[in-house]
Amino acid sequence: MTQLDHTDATGEQTPKLGRKRDHTRDADILDAALEVLAETGYDGMTIDMVASRAKAGKGTLYRRWASKGELVIDAVACMKNSDIDLSRLPDTGTLRGDLIATIKSRSIEDGEKKLQIMAGLASMLSRDPELAEAANAAIVEPRATVHRMLMLRAVDRGEISADSDIETLSHITPSMVAYRSLIQRKTVDRAFLVSLIDGVLLPAVGLAHQVPSRVG
């Protein structure tokens, strides 16, 4: 997030004077932004459109976000990650089982949509490290975290070695998914995700995958 949660970080020096910023408007504005974004695309989206749809003034938008780009980033960042719930990870007893179950439990379509939107703001990521960090934390990292936690649990179980470079491995799937969607523009389907698990992740942690259909 860019602006919204800086509030308490910068606070306490000028205690509280004047009318408070009405943070209920944030949701209206961000929702309007996502709506317009979906309808007209990033280029077609206009600040005035967003403002008027949210029944807000342009000034109110610019008081909260420095530019159209940042608004879009926050709009995307604030899309609730309803599809990921770290407290309810699958627990099948084996790392492979957990990873496969993760595919089912999260909406691939939802992920696709988020990727598409994220692509719209990618150009800014390279110009503003802070925004890149925000986008990363909001969209990509949660998915990496799922993998990281599943692997750590496998380490605890003694299923895999503690020597494994879990940090790198946990980013393989997000990375490959983004790459395949944005650059290669191929579909990210279940088969691809399974092949990543069996062909890359499990071998990398020393669990040579047993190819069921192909006996060496």
Place this chain on the structure above:
Amino acid sequence: MTQLDHTDATGEQTPKLGRKRDHTRDADILDAALEVLAETGYDGMTIDMVASRAKAGKGTLYRRWASKGELVIDAVACMKNSDIDLSRLPDTGTLRGDLIATIKSRSIEDGEKKLQIMAGLASMLSRDPELAEAANAAIVEPRATVHRMLMLRAVDRGEISADSDIETLSHITPSMVAYRSLIQRKTVDRAFLVSLIDGVLLPAVGLAHQVPSRVG
């Protein structure tokens, strides 16, 4: 390419009258476009900037490309892969040796520059499939091809199994490099590339890596 080689396809109706189009300017313009693209990103890039840097008039650009987008596509597509020479791949006798040698033999700096360009136009990738394809072909695929060829050679040697998902594995490094640069904004150094080889690629092809640096 979008426009450049349409020339003769559209021709023949008004054979040849007046001054001929000076196609030596194409290169100047495309180079200028790449420069500006790398410096300011797609959104920040301006037709006037490109024109003035190429000492060309705007009309000359629009006579050749229909829009900013198509210019960028061609600029990316025409980017010479000067840093990669498929006919002179390293050949050390082992897959690991070849992969490690690849790190040295290719200019990380040049790769950085292309990543910078890629980052600059990332926002366009999702909006223009044609651009995404051009970018993929020009920047990413050549690097994937190197890995693919090295692995296929290892298969021929009998070093690794033919069952390996070479297609996916060959994209792991480009993918992770892009991800690390653009999203995570960490440096892509030799150590990272080596850890990818030893921690991900080799295990995935059944070559359990011997951790040389880790002393028990």
Place this chain on the structure above:
Amino acid sequence: MTQLDHTDATGEQTPKLGRKRDHTRDADILDAALEVLAETGYDGMTIDMVASRAKAGKGTLYRRWASKGELVIDAVACMKNSDIDLSRLPDTGTLRGDLIATIKSRSIEDGEKKLQIMAGLASMLSRDPELAEAANAAIVEPRATVHRMLMLRAVDRGEISADSDIETLSHITPSMVAYRSLIQRKTVDRAFLVSLIDGVLLPAVGLAHQVPSRVG
């Protein structure tokens, strides 16, 4: 005046509840308004500027004046004529002596400041008759009044004819001073004022002036 003396007219229905309006703030605000008016002109003047300079809130201003225009009107109307004291007019025995003495006795600098303010709100004069009236009463008319009274006294003395168009003549100096300052942007110095008296006013009342400085 527009608003200030409406206070008691509107009152009496809710006799006294809560804190009373602090009318000492009026002077601060009006002074601030005049300052800003002189510095930046009517268009450049900002309600926030006036409020912050008077250490007042915008609400306080709008509780007292309905708009920027009315505030300026009252500010001009309340401008104290500290530099002119009708009860202490010069009395030299001749009209020329009185008029010349008037030059000395009034602060040219103070007049300059008022002219500056006048210039600042000149654009409003034609748009708001009420403001024009206020400006006239506060700035111009007092000076015209001095001349009018001096001439009437000269009529009483029998020095000049009662037929003279005193009303018009008394406005010549204010008019020419404003014109010279605002439109011609020449300095209004003693020499100019003397030449007006000797070259225009006195001839017009039948006192052919003796050109003292011109030696034949």
Place this chain on the structure above:
Amino acid sequence: MTQLDHTDATGEQTPKLGRKRDHTRDADILDAALEVLAETGYDGMTIDMVASRAKAGKGTLYRRWASKGELVIDAVACMKNSDIDLSRLPDTGTLRGDLIATIKSRSIEDGEKKLQIMAGLASMLSRDPELAEAANAAIVEPRATVHRMLMLRAVDRGEISADSDIETLSHITPSMVAYRSLIQRKTVDRAFLVSLIDGVLLPAVGLAHQVPSRVG
């Protein structure tokens, strides 16, 4: 004038490159500006209004005038002084006859309209001496010039003394007219102008006026 005739003043250093500025658009734009000015007043006038009415882009306006204010000034300045023709001054044989004839020969209504418009831009006069000079030259000075020429002719005829301060006297009528219109907000009618001539101008040049209706 502000911008329009700077063209040749600054010229010759960058000979002529690129498309020429289409000065036929000047008239369209200035006319549109005057139209909008008359319909909505200075405050209500909008750059977009003027641009769209002239079927021009905002950029075109701002390429020629630095601000709304300057556009208005030029619009006013370029109003043709169709009512004044220095080559066809009245010639009745006497100064009084000429001055009186001048009243008839120029449209009072037209003068009123110009004054009204001028008032709208007066606030800028005090901030920009150059603009003040331009406005003065375009609107006020021509009228002063008429009086100046008539008086000089009277000097040549020997009707009045060469000692008269013609420079000051020639500005009395413009000054008083502006003053009466803008500040006093009284009508400028024939009677007032005649009283100025007989009560101020003629006495000042030594031509004691013969009050026809009132015998001393």
Place this chain on the structure above:
DNA sequence: CGATAAACGAGACGGTACGTCGCGTCTTCTG
């Protein structure tokens, strides 16, 4: 060889979105 026609560098054009700022109102908190 001169006429013709297109391409060239330069830059003005109509349009449109941007981000800023001011007005007059509304809201929050303090005295």
Place this chain on the structure above:
DNA sequence: CAGAAGACGCGACGTACCGTCTCGTTTATCG
């Protein structure tokens, strides 16, 4: 409750860029 602070809806400002069009010049082919 008045007052200071300041956020709010609104809307004009002046800037910048897009893609097109118009200059005057240069370069090629045709008559």
